[in-house]
Amino acid sequence: MSLPKRKKAILALSDGTIAHGWAVGHEGITGGELCFNTSMTGYQEIFTDPSYHGQLMMMTYPHIGNYGTMSRDDEARKVMVAGIITRAFSHEFSNPMADGSLQEYLEDQEVVGISGVDTRKLVRHIREKGVMNAVISSTELDEEKLVQMAKDWEDMTGLELASKVSRNEAQTVNGESDFKIAAFDYGIKQNIINSLNARGCTLRVFPAKTSLEEIKDWDADGFFFSNGPGDPNATAEYALETVEYAKSTGKPLFGICLGHQLMALSEGIEVGKMFVGHRGANHPVKNLRTGLVEISTQNHGFAVTEGSVKDEVAEVTHINLNDGTVEGLRFKNFPGFSVQYHPEASPGPHDSAYLFDEFIDMMKEGKGIEV
Incomplete structure (x- = not known):
């Protein structure tokens, strides 16, 4: 040519x-x-x-x-x-x-x-x-x-963008198992949907701003909060109502990136703007529960403030080995966990794909199915 x-x-x-x-x-x-x-x-x-x-x-x-x-x-x-x-x-x-x-x-x-x-x-x-x-x-x-x-040009701090990239109406993606997930689209990546669907789950993917009545009608076995753009503190102004409802059901919750930040904010944990964000497919993250290091894909300009994580609220499960920032939380007041990085990474790496399996196991436990 x-x-x-x-x-x-x-x-x-x-x-x-x-x-x-x-x-x-x-x-x-x-x-x-x-x-x-x-x-x-x-x-x-x-x-x-x-x-x-x-x-x-x-x-x-x-x-x-x-x-x-x-x-x-x-x-x-x-x-x-x-x-x-x-x-x-x-x-x-x-x-x-x-x-x-x-x-x-x-x-x-x-x-x-x-x-x-x-x-x-x-x-x-x-x-x-x-x-x-x-x-x-x-x-x-x-x-x-x-x-x-x-x-x-408009500054990213204070900017709400999730509703601008979210879908306009709910969509069901059928799987082969009995597990139903309510997934909230704040900018959800296709490979997150693929990763859950490949594990047999049926997803109902809801727009960022969806009424609680519509969510309740789905009667989900678990709730997933997606990645997305903008300042999480601005997104929280409407999204925390959904997070609080999900917590009140006693069903498992899983959040990635913006979803992780929203779950943290719902428990009084602070999220702030980073001096330089994390973006790439080669960031080392240490799993504090296993001691193993995962090479991860990341994309975020905001992060959980470590000093605001109280022991009675959440356990820090993952940290970034480059700068020590919080990369994962397991919550103590409801069955849920979240990560700042992207376990669904496409084209890779795939070190952290096990997190989707952990979410499935939590739903099995919730339904009394042996893991």
Whole structure:
């Protein structure tokens, strides 16, 4: 294939930092919180992860696009990132299973991107200065205007985004067992649904804002609270009513990422914004119950505040070995547990998939079935 003529693009950070490169994807202007992901593979799964809604995704691995795109790799119905930043963007791909190129994929979904940027330098900058907003433009090239635009962009703190990526109506995904799960879609990834469904469970996936009457009618054996974007403290303003109802049933609860944070908030545990979030497929997490280390996939910019976890409320079950942050909780006032990272990781790693089995075992115990 012939390569397209390159067009200049600019990445402008809110602190005045400027990076020049070449436009990829859709031509235009976009902005959001600038974050980075350390994964070597899975760029399509990352771009379609609803937890990244409203963020600019910078990939630290230099070669992006080399294996094209496949519809089966989507984690949601569309690309969720606000824009992408890469070091080397491949317009050609060498995967015979691919449906098309990443360039075509981004153009179809009108996602603005920039390539030819020294991403490792920018990552070091963010790690030193903290996350900040930025703007990508391939149409407006006035640096001063773009920096001001980045400064004016809406801040992630206090921002409620889960309802913006949630489905509009409930959906049932049938399984082969007798277990019924009420799953709440705050930006649920497809592979979470697949992971529970593969274990035989029938899921009723509810929109983020669903009435308690509709949830009660499902008569679930367990409740699952999903990942999602935005500030969990803002999401809690409407989601905690659902969490409290689920706790009152005495049925098992399981939460991942935003779901983990909502369950913590419901017990008076604090959740705050991180200086630099965790995003990638290579983060070491220690299971304090087994002593084993799991290599995990992560995607969060908020985290449980360790000092706010009281012994009578919850047990810290997992910690991040890079910075010691809380990665898992087991609650003491109701049958439930949660993790900050992603055990459903696609394309991987799969070290933490056992957590779905633990949730199934809790539902078996609740129904008097021998584990």
